[in-house]
Amino acid sequence: MLGAMQDWPLRVSTLIDHAAKYHGNRPIVGRSAEGPYVETTWAGVHAAAKKVAQALNHLGYGSGDAIGVMAWNTPRHMEVWYGVSGCGAILHTLNPRLFSEQLEYIINHAGDRVVMVEPDLVKVLEPLVPQLGTVEKWVVLTERANMPQTTLPDAIAYDELLAMADGDYEWATGDENDPCGLCYTSGTTGNPKGVLYSHRSNVMHALFASTPDCIPISSTDVVMPVVPLFHANGWGLAYTCALNGAAMVMPGRDMTAPGLYEMLEKGVTLTAAVPTIWLGMLQHLRQNKLSFSTLKRVVIGGSSCPRAVIEAFQLDYGAQVIHAWGMTETSPLGSVCSFKPEVASLGAAEKLDVQTSVGHPPYGVDLRITDDAGEELPWDGKHQGKLWIRGYGVVKRYHRMEKDAAEPGTQWFDTGDVATMDPNAYVRITDRSKDVIKSGGEWISSIDLENAAVAHPQVAEAAAIGVPHPKWDERPVLCIVGVNGARPPKEEILALVGEHFAKWQIPDDVIYMDELPHTATGKISKLELRKKLNGLGYVHPEAA
Amino acid sequence: MLGAMQDWPLRVSTLIDHAAKYHGNRPIVGRSAEGPYVETTWAGVHAAAKKVAQALNHLGYGSGDAIGVMAWNTPRHMEVWYGVSGCGAILHTLNPRLFSEQLEYIINHAGDRVVMVEPDLVKVLEPLVPQLGTVEKWVVLTERANMPQTTLPDAIAYDELLAMADGDYEWATGDENDPCGLCYTSGTTGNPKGVLYSHRSNVMHALFASTPDCIPISSTDVVMPVVPLFHANGWGLAYTCALNGAAMVMPGRDMTAPGLYEMLEKGVTLTAAVPTIWLGMLQHLRQNKLSFSTLKRVVIGGSSCPRAVIEAFQLDYGAQVIHAWGMTETSPLGSVCSFKPEVASLGAAEKLDVQTSVGHPPYGVDLRITDDAGEELPWDGKHQGKLWIRGYGVVKRYHRMEKDAAEPGTQWFDTGDVATMDPNAYVRITDRSKDVIKSGGEWISSIDLENAAVAHPQVAEAAAIGVPHPKWDERPVLCIVGVNGARPPKEEILALVGEHFAKWQIPDDVIYMDELPHTATGKISKLELRKKLNGLGYVHPEAA
Ligand SMILES: Nc1ncnc2c1ncn2[C@@H]1O[C@H](COP(=O)(O)OP(=O)(O)OP(=O)(O)O)[C@@H](O)[C@H]1O
Ligand SMILES: Nc1ncnc2c1ncn2[C@@H]1O[C@H](COP(=O)(O)OP(=O)(O)OP(=O)(O)O)[C@@H](O)[C@H]1O
Numbered sequence A, B: 001m002l003g004a005m006q007d008w009p010l011r012v013s014t015l016i017d018h019a020a021k022y023h024g025n026r027p028i029v030g031r032s033a034e035g036p037y038v039e040t041t042w043a044g045v046h047a048a049a050k051k052v053a054q055a056l057n058h059l060g061y062g063s064g065d066a067i068g069v070m071a072w073n074t075p076r077h078m079e080v081w082y083g084v085s086g087c088g089a090i091l092h093t094l095n096p097r098l099f100s101e102q103l104e105y106i107i108n109h110a111g112d113r114v115v116m117v118e119p120d121l122v123k124v125l126e127p128l129v130p131q132l133g134t135v136e137k138w139v140v141l142t143e144r145a146n147m148p149q150t151t152l153p154d155a156i157a158y159d160e161l162l163a164m165a166d167g168d169y170e171w172a173t174g175d176e177n178d179p180c181g182l183c184y185t186s187g188t189t190g191n192p193k194g195v196l197y198s199h200r201s202n203v204m205h206a207l208f209a210s211t212p213d214c215i216p217i218s219s220t221d222v223v224m225p226v227v228p229l230f231h232a233n234g235w236g237l238a239y240t241c242a243l244n245g246a247a248m249v250m251p252g253r254d255m256t257a258p259g260l261y262e263m264l265e266k267g268v269t270l271t272a273a274v275p276t277i278w279l280g281m282l283q284h285l286r287q288n289k290l291s292f293s294t295l296k297r298v299v300i301g302g303s304s305c306p307r308a309v310i311e312a313f314q315l316d317y318g319a320q321v322i323h324a325w326g327m328t329e330t331s332p333l334g335s336v337c338s339f340k341p342e343v344a345s346l347g348a349a350e351k352l353d354v355q356t357s358v359g360h361p362p363y364g365v366d367l368r369i370t371d372d373a374g375e376e377l378p379w380d381g382k383h384q385g386k387l388w389i390r391g392y393g394v395v396k397r398y399h400r401m402e403k404d405a406a407e408p409g410t411q412w413f414d415t416g417d418v419a420t421m422d423p424n425a426y427v428r429i430t431d432r433s434k435d436v437i438k439s440g441g442e443w444i445s446s447i448d449l450e451n452a453a454v455a456h457p458q459v460a461e462a463a464a465i466g467v468p469h470p471k472w473d474e475r476p477v478l479c480i481v482g483v484n485g486a487r488p489p490k491e492e493i494l495a496l497v498g499e500h501f502a503k504w505q506i507p508d509d510v511i512y513m514d515e516l517p518h519t520a521t522g523k524i525s526k527l528e529l530r531k532k533l534n535g536l537g538y539v540h541p542e543a544a
């Protein structure tokens, strides 16, 4: 006997349908490729998305076809977002900052049959065309009148695509487990790996992401995703905004602090990006004595958020920080730092301490930490170990891999992160497994070292890595980029670090660099950093 | 090709697992059958629920078996709630205030194999035993030491049930569409009808109910469901509190205003009940010059909430009112009155007007209004018609019926309510189809008439019904219960009503009564009221 309730498949088209019907006039505005500023609404996005879907079907694309989209955060990207998934195809988001070999690899690996690309990004793809065997159709996200010169074969303009449709279209139907989107990991620890989201996983993620202890967004919010929609499923924001009928401000391609500030001042109440973006923003605010008129909340994740950033936003600029941890593989939210009653009544400084953790998992996410042997570790805030995750939004198997990534049966997925959990289930990411520094058999958290170092006013960026040591196996050293080329004395930096660490944990050396190597999503690449140090012939002073 | 994400079945056991693991210490407190006050936690409820489930399996009950539960809102009820569904059985909530024939009907119709009942309610069931053919096992929700004398055959006590289990138990697994709970409608318009919730429908409802524009509950909330868990799926609160890790205060059987006030003062931040409860509470507060120390939000639904109640809570007692509309058939939330940006900036009086509507549907619910021919009506706030609903939490077919209740294909379900919708999708329930007053072919809203009449300080309750009229077919009359037996002059009441209605809409007569007939959930029964008026030989003055 089954329950006798209605059984609607969880499809992402239900999200945009809801937004268009019940929040149809809510503005979706932003910078576009052609002009400075465009304005539409959820109803407008819905109507255009239907045309995109209908036109793709008309061209012969639909169920199960991968369609690559290389676009900035624009209102039009939202139309394409829902149009591609709505026609039954797979929205494959492309990060234009990937190395060309990586781009070539993921487009071929995904088997993209159509690629849609911003006019200013055709240059990124043109050289790859000969190697891209599966791409049959190129669409440039602009009007015919504004088409750039391009060697992309037979490229059509977005308005020409839309002209193939009259908008009288029913969304593709199908199983809720049908594939819906495809996003490759950032490639920080190796080659990007593909995560094939289903309609169901995306809707479930949008639902639990909207719960009060996660990242609740209401219809009165105006949300600006600074995090690109092509980074880790756009942090789910394209879905959660529709589900809750929030307005959106799309910043377009200008990721400079002045450019973003201008857009934040268009009524934005909630925004989201990686820490480096906010470091730049805070500098800009300070230098120009600016403040926010409407901003209430800032979601920060993707890398560990330094305490100073949290403090500045909250105390100096009146915006609450929501520190979140997630992965492409987890749709992406894994844990969010909201205040449970156990910590809600702590003093200001202690609450800030809590916020340097990545918080606790929402309903729909399950976590555990284990030692290397797979034995579960206690939640005492001290034991650190492998962090595992499972849930509605978590990958089972990487795209086109032979074997499951999650443990068969239990479905536990090894995040590759190292963490502690405290008795209230607050998680602290201390390292990536591959970046762990082990000195004399004991772990030293590279993330904590880095966060301690960037607290120095003249340190712009810091990376801690382990270098070989004759006696201790490995010892930590710090690579530092100074603010405007500054070289704050080694002793000063290490003294600052020493305030939070035991003596044996303090790095042995500080190496000054003009810049640190970054990945396509703006994270420090320890892989490249190690190569760079090797290239420089660096060895530990005591190993010289 | 399917998406390659993890596919966890939506089972309600995942809700209590989450609460116990990530919000384990959150208090679940309340009045019990035995003592004045008991305290447990989500971890405690979880542990006891596992024992309930294990013991039921041990006794031979499980997958698909209906288990009747007649209980007040107590911490123990929460244990039974998750225990019954957790063992694979169907939690059939029993309303002790139903007429005995109705109780007999629903227990037999459901085929309950076990019935669990509060010690003070065994008297309600004892006389029915001979007629209850399917019940094999009786459990009294108390300790053996406190067992009441009872003729329930071989009744065991709750602690004896728990003693059959050691708690080392894995929740029953199965399809997410397995039946999970069973609740019969209130019986306002006829015999109660059974709604068989699935695990999936309950989890989906809990998720969308938790979104910001619906009834967001966070882990810092302390929730007191005054609405009985046996009324309309307990308004979903047993699920949403677990999903969000909220604390709960369970008021037990004492539904008097002083009794409830005492419990509200135990830190409650959010509570929920039908309007009559709050009318009594407001009187109690005024008479005793009391105020609330912690209460922030009051959910009101089940019947239309008069404007004066909303105003008093918000202006005099600092608690925001959340006016909600729902049905047993819809899990139950259908629409909730939160402020969209279009109304958020209105003046205070206009915002109050908005709050007398039942708001707009959350994601997961779809609504439409039609005329009698099934043609969709415009959302202009004027056209009123049949209200239809569909969604994840909506019934497809009543329990053990031959035919679907929802329209095949479209799944639209006729709510039996009459409503208007405005351009922002705010819904106003003007009537039940069966109670509609049609004078000279034109509808007059009985709900609006009643709300206008109870604004009179000496009117405790009012019911508007249509009585036959020689010329106009039907004309409205008002049945009135005065505060403490008062009989405010007819002219005064009608003058008050006249402020909001056209002349032809004003009732022709006022009939004073000592009390109005109510259903088992405390709603005015128009069915019985009509019988009563007929019994009194009432005829319209102009028809006499
Ligand atoms: N708040 C945070 N604090 C610390 N680390 C974080 C935080 N949020 C995310 N991360 C890091 O980012 C990772 C997820 O990033 P993403 O999925 O974009 O790809 P990547 O792991 O950087 O690349 P790849 O998997 O290809 O090496 C997490 O596993 C974690 O290491
Ligand atoms: N906020 C509200 N305003 C007006 N009416 C409401 C509101 N909330 C609920 N209702 C009424 O309550 C009904 C649902 O109640 P419930 O499911 O408890 O059973 P019932 O309809 O009273 O009984 P039965 O269906 O057996 O006649 C709705 O259809 C509607 O008529």
Ligand SMILES: [Mg+2]
Residues within 6 Å of the ligand: A185, A186, A189, A327, A416
């Ligand atoms: Mg990774």
Ligand SMILES: [Mg+2]
Residues within 6 Å of the ligand: B185, B186, B189, B327, B416
């Ligand atoms: Mg009904």
